[in-house]
Amino acid sequence: MSHVIIKNIERPDQNTIERLKSFGTATVHEAMGRTGLMNPYLRPIYDTAKVCGTAVTVSAHPGDNLMIHAAIEMCQPGDVLVVTVTSDNTDGMFGDLLGVSAQSRGVEGLIIDAGVRDTTELTKMKFPVWSKAISAKGTVKATPGSVNIPVVCAGAIVNPGDVIIGDRDGVVIVPKEDVEKVAQAAQAREDREAIVRQRLAKGELGLDIYGLREKLQNLGVTYVDKDTVKVES
Ligand SMILES: O=C([O-])CC(=O)C(=O)O
Numbered sequence: 001m002s003h004v005i006i007k008n009i010e011r012p013d014q015n016t017i018e019r020l021k022s023f024g025t026a027t028v029h030e031a032m033g034r035t036g037l038m039n040p041y042l043r044p045i046y047d048t049a050k051v052c053g054t055a056v057t058v059s060a061h062p063g064d065n066l067m068i069h070a071a072i073e074m075c076q077p078g079d080v081l082v083v084t085v086t087s088d089n090t091d092g093m094f095g096d097l098l099g100v101s102a103q104s105r106g107v108e109g110l111i112i113d114a115g116v117r118d119t120t121e122l123t124k125m126k127f128p129v130w131s132k133a134i135s136a137k138g139t140v141k142a143t144p145g146s147v148n149i150p151v152v153c154a155g156a157i158v159n160p161g162d163v164i165i166g167d168r169d170g171v172v173i174v175p176k177e178d179v180e181k182v183a184q185a186a187q188a189r190e191d192r193e194a195i196v197r198q199r200l201a202k203g204e205l206g207l208d209i210y211g212l213r214e215k216l217q218n219l220g221v222t223y224v225d226k227d228t229v230k231v232e233s
């Protein structure tokens with residue numbers, strides 16, 4: 001198998017990416033028709049972790065961070081490293097040294113379908129990481145892989161230059177050609193939710209706001225007094 005490092009990738013323009021920054025992952029995932037979400041086993045190393053930037057992708061050998069070092073050279077300010085491994089692994093492939101290196105090049109964060117270590121230091125540095133595991137187990141720098149090829153990371157397809165959004169709820173990928181459309185749909189969703197939130201806060205019920213009484217009735221659910229109840233399972 002050949003391994004490559006693709007040096008020049010297309011990134012959406014910064015103004016369009018900025019438009020996605022204010023939205024949470026749940027909103028963006030919904031705005032995309034419930035697509036693009038990575039497996040929820042990825043967790044942030046600290047609760048307030050948040051990222052929105054463009055993907056530089058890495059396909060690495062399990063237990064080997066050689067290609068992460070190679071990828072950092074390809075990064076521009078505003079990028080997010082997205083690392084996948086060619087078979088299931090939880091080794092701590094990335095720590096505070098790589099974090100310092102990445103941060104010095106303007107990298108905004110790391111998504112890794114494997115392990116991370118030095119999480120106390122990475123938290124102090126405010127370098128957000130979403131990983132499958134936290135593990136002190138170290139890795140070597142010996143095996144080839146690729147940078148900036150399409151990858152599957154935690155169950156989601158990521159192309160280099162796609163927009164990665166991460167927060168406490170998870171990680172979502174917005175394909176680079178869809179960013180504008182998704183930003184519009186996310187804003188429309190937030191506007192709708194703001195109205196519903198106000199109504200709920202005043203005590204109105206979801207049953208009425210969403211027309212669910214009729215749905216319950218159509219499904220044959222009846223309201224009864226406890227003395228007359230006959231429950232069918
Ligand atoms: O050195 C490594 O291979 C990973 C690590 O702990 C660091 O980046 O600090």
Ligand SMILES: [Mg+2]
Pocket residue numbers: 095096097118
């Ligand atoms: Mg270390």
